[in-house]
Amino acid sequence: MVPLSWYLIFAAGLFSLGLFGVLARRNAVAILLGVELMLNAVNINLAAFWRYGTITNMAGQVFAIIVFAVAAAEVAVGLALVISVYRRHNTVVADEIDMLKW
Amino acid sequence: MTTETLIWLIPLPPALAFFLIVLFTNKSKALSHSVGVGAAILSFLGSMVVFFRAVSVEHLGEHPFESSIPWMPTGDTWFNIGVLIDPLGAAVLFFVSITIFMIFLYSVGYHNFGQPAGDHDRKGLPPHGATVEEHGHKHVVPSVEPMYSRFFAFLGLFAFGMYTLVVSDNLLTMFVGWEIMGLCSYLLIGFWYGKPSARAAAIKAFMTTRIGDVFMLLGIGLLYSVAGTLNFREIFGNEELMHTLAVPGATLFGLSLAGLIALLLFIGTVGKSAQWPLHVWLPDAMEGPTPVSAMIHAATMVSAGVHAVIRMFPLLSLDHNTMGVVAFIGTFTAIFAATIAVAQNDIKRVLAYSTISQLGFMIAALGIGAYVAAAFHLITHAFFKALLFLGSGSVIHGMEHGVLHTGNHSVDPQDMFNMGGLRNKMPITFWTFVIGGFALSGFPLITAGFWSKDEILADAWGHGHLVVFLTLALAAFMTAFYTMRQITLTFLGEPRTKEAEHAQETPWTMTVPLMVLSIFAVGYGWVGIPEDFPVLGGLVPNWFHDFVGHTLHEVPEAVEFSWAPLLTSLGVALGGLFLGWFYYRNVNSAKEDFFQIALLKNKYYFDEAYDFVFVKPAIWLSEVFTYQWMDKGAIDGFLHIFGPTTGGIGGFIRNYIDLPVINKFIGDGSADVVQWVGRSLRPIQSGRIQQYMMLSLVVLVVIGGALLYFLLGL
Numbered sequence: 001m002v003p004l005s006w007y008l009i010f011a012a013g014l015f016s017l018g019l020f021g022v023l024a025r026r027n028a029v030a031i032l033l034g035v036e037l038m039l040n041a042v043n044i045n046l047a048a049f050w051r052y053g054t055i056t057n058m059a060g061q062v063f064a065i066i067v068f069a070v071a072a073a074e075v076a077v078g079l080a081l082v083i084s085v086y087r088r089h090n091t092v093v094a095d096e097i098d099m100l101k102w
Numbered sequence: 103m104t105t106e107t108l109i110w111l112i113p114l115p116p117a118l119a120f121f122l123i124v125l126f127t128n129k130s131k132a133l134s135h136s137v138g139v140g141a142a143i144l145s146f147l148g149s150m151v152v153f154f155r156a157v158s159v160e161h162l163g164e165h166p167f168e169s170s171i172p173w174m175p176t177g178d179t180w181f182n183i184g185v186l187i188d189p190l191g192a193a194v195l196f197f198v199s200i201t202i203f204m205i206f207l208y209s210v211g212y213h214n215f216g217q218p219a220g221d222h223d224r225k226g227l228p229p230h231g232a233t234v235e236e237h238g239h240k241h242v243v244p245s246v247e248p249m250y251s252r253f254f255a256f257l258g259l260f261a262f263g264m265y266t267l268v269v270s271d272n273l274l275t276m277f278v279g280w281e282i283m284g285l286c287s288y289l290l291i292g293f294w295y296g297k298p299s300a301r302a303a304a305i306k307a308f309m310t311t312r313i314g315d316v317f318m319l320l321g322i323g324l325l326y327s328v329a330g331t332l333n334f335r336e337i338f339g340n341e342e343l344m345h346t347l348a349v350p351g352a353t354l355f356g357l358s359l360a361g362l363i364a365l366l367l368f369i370g371t372v373g374k375s376a377q378w379p380l381h382v383w384l385p386d387a388m389e390g391p392t393p394v395s396a397m398i399h400a401a402t403m404v405s406a407g408v409h410a411v412i413r414m415f416p417l418l419s420l421d422h423n424t425m426g427v428v429a430f431i432g433t434f435t436a437i438f439a440a441t442i443a444v445a446q447n448d449i450k451r452v453l454a455y456s457t458i459s460q461l462g463f464m465i466a467a468l469g470i471g472a473y474v475a476a477a478f479h480l481i482t483h484a485f486f487k488a489l490l491f492l493g494s495g496s497v498i499h500g501m502e503h504g505v506l507h508t509g510n511h512s513v514d515p516q517d518m519f520n521m522g523g524l525r526n527k528m529p530i531t532f533w534t535f536v537i538g539g540f541a542l543s544g545f546p547l548i549t550a551g552f553w554s555k556d557e558i559l560a561d562a563w564g565h566g567h568l569v570v571f572l573t574l575a576l577a578a579f580m581t582a583f584y585t586m587r588q589i590t591l592t593f594l595g596e597p598r599t600k601e602a603e604h605a606q607e608t609p610w611t612m613t614v615p616l617m618v619l620s621i622f623a624v625g626y627g628w629v630g631i632p633e634d635f636p637v638l639g640g641l642v643p644n645w646f647h648d649f650v651g652h653t654l655h656e657v658p659e660a661v662e663f664s665w666a667p668l669l670t671s672l673g674v675a676l677g678g679l680f681l682g683w684f685y686y687r688n689v690n691s692a693k694e695d696f697f698q699i700a701l702l703k704n705k706y707y708f709d710e711a712y713d714f715v716f717v718k719p720a721i722w723l724s725e726v727f728t729y730q731w732m733d734k735g736a737i738d739g740f741l742h743i744f745g746p747t748t749g750g751i752g753g754f755i756r757n758y759i760d761l762p763v764i765n766k767f768i769g770d771g772s773a774d775v776v777q778w779v780g781r782s783l784r785p786i787q788s789g790r791i792q793q794y795m796m797l798s799l800v801v802l803v804v805i806g807g808a809l810l811y812f813l814l815g816l
Contacts, residue, residue, distance in 0.1 A: 100789040
């Protein structure tokens with residue numbers, strides 16, 4: 001069986017990819033994509049820990065499914081926000097969306 | 103109605119009249135005096151019924167009319183108050199009710215009822231007269247008193263106090279009546295409160311009698327603590343108690359308890375009856391509406407003081423030391439006041455000092471144990487002195503008429519040297535005044551004053567008090583002298599001023615009381631003629647001695663007849679009267695009067711001495727010591743130290759702590775720090791979401807690294 005660490009390294013890599021996307025990309029849609037990658041990396045971790053931990057304990061799987069649901073909702077809200085911002089400011093570049101500034 | 107119920111009711115009508123007048127009828131002068139006089143008549147009738155029922159009872163002394171009700175719970179027992187009419191009470195009630203009735207009637211005329219309101223009369227000042235137009239020409243007539251109703255209200259309250267005092271069966275309610283009269287005395291002396299002299303006299307009378315009253319209250323308290331009751335008959339009838347009280351030397355100065363109590367009560371009398379040294383208020387009390395308050399203060403109310411001592415006589419007679427003090431004060435006052443009266447020119451002041459002197463006679467009589475003589479003189483004196491005071495008021499009223507006629511207000515209508523020859527102008531006043539004056543002088547055989555004064559002298563002689571006898575005889579001589587001086591200066595000779603020429607007889611409301619009282623001033627003496635008096639003795643029984651004497655358990659023996667006191671009193675009365683007439687028939691002004699000696703004229707400087715010893719120090723104490731030194735100096739000074747000190751501390755705190763430290767350092771400082779922190783942190787709030795995330799990542803890494811390092815030790 002593939003050792004647990006492989007999954008974890010893979011998940012960490014995927015997380016880092018997502019994080020890089022969130023921090024480095026300028027397009028807000030791309031940032032959302034990065035967030036999705038990070039969530040999925042977490043899901044992999046959850047599934048892996050479940051598989052290698054106590055199989056009868058379903059918490060890991062259940063948690064992963066809750067994350068899917070939350071991620072789906074988050075994407076829906078996020079994309080709606082992006083469209084709304086685009087309509088107002090005619091841009092989807094994150095640097096230019098600085099309405100939270102003091 | 104039983105007699106007891108009737109006695110309960112006697113004091114009530116005047117009290118009701120007081121409240122009725124004050125609350126309802128004070129707007130109407132006619133209604134007010136009707137209520138007042140009506141109440142006086144009711145009480146008078148009640149008193150007469152009680153008196154005649156009392157006279158017809160045999161052995162009233164052993165079985166007096168008495169009735170009491172429980173009033174106040176005192177621990178296990180009740181304090182009872184009630185009424186008592188024993189022979190003494192009945193005799194006093196008789197003259198009190200007559201004189202009070204006469205005062206009420208006389209006031210109607212004295213205050214010019216029925217006359218028009220004054221042109222510019224003001225409340226609190228005597229009426230100045232009103233101008234009326236008659237048959238085309240104007241002239242000035244007396245005007246009605248502006249506060250007419252108020253006067254009758256006060257009189258009613260006064261009558262209530264006097265009746266309460268007379269019918270009381272215990273010292274406490276007696277003291278209540280006593281104090282009510284003290285209040286009324288204050289109100290009536292200060293009735294014309296617009297005059298500063300009246301205000302001062304009212305305060306003086308109140309303060310002076312208060313001194314006596316405080317001691318009297320102490321005496322009452324002491325008696326109650328010893329005896330457990332204040333009822334006269336319970337105390338005097340309790341032989342065991344009387345023996346305890348009589349143990350000599352039980353208290354201060356070798357006095358027995360009875361002596362000390364009697365002395366304290368006697369000091370109350372000294373104040374009320376204006377005996378030396380508390381006599382100073384009575385002459386000043388003449389500031390009140392002339393005859394009426396004068397009569398209250400001189401004929402009626404001051405008698406209350408003597409009445410109180412007569413009541414307490416069984417207690418007083420237990421200690422010969424106190425008796426000695428009483429005899430001394432009375433005798434001294436009698437001669438002392440008589441000498442002053444000789445030098446007074448104000449018609450009322452002569453009578454005021456004469457009153458003090460005559461009250462001294464009574465007190466002296468009590469001091470030598472002449473119980474019946476004192477009571478007898480009390481009653482005869484009340485009649486003829488009331489007559490004299492009302493007569494003097496009538497004279498003044500007549501003179502004021504003259505003053506209004508001439509319009510010369512600089513003439514004092516009370517100065518006897520402005521009078522003269524009034525016998526033709528005011529015949530009724532003249533004859534009644536002569537009757538009163540002769541009674542006061544003790545004109546032999548026909549006047550009441552002779553019998554009562556003779557009895558006092560006879561008692562002094564018969565009991566061997568030679569000094570008292572000689573002093574009183576001298577005082578009696580001076581009494582006759584100054585009385586005749588007064589009559590001569592006022593009524594005889596020719597008018598000395600235009601005002602006296604135009605004096606006029608007073609209305610019937612004033613002359614009727616004079617005539618009624620002059621009947622008693624003569625006739626009342628005949629009820630007390632000693633049994634063994636030559637010729638006259640035995641013609642009428644010595645009713646007064648038998649009747650009043652039975653108030654005491656041991657009926658006092660009448661002294662044996664002796665020629666010495668009789669001849670003395672004949673001599674002093676006739677001699678004084680003759681000399682008074684002989685000397686003053688030719689004196690026309692104060693300058694020609696030999697007796698205008700400064701020492702006497704200024705009443706032995708007692709007012710000045712009291713002013714120096716009591717009033718000045720009291721004023722000094724309040725003005726200089728309390729106000730200047732204590733209040734302004736010590737207290738204000740202390741506060742003045744306090745003020746700047748606290749001010750300084752406050753300033754220091756403000757300037758050196760509050761402003762620099764609190765405001766600058768903490769207040770402004772914290773704001774500055776917050777502002778600086780805010781300004782410093784402001785750049786990180788860029789609004790760029792990726793920067794935030796970068797930052798949180800960095801922080802996460804740093805904190806996470808630190809946690810790993812420190813917690814897990816990696």
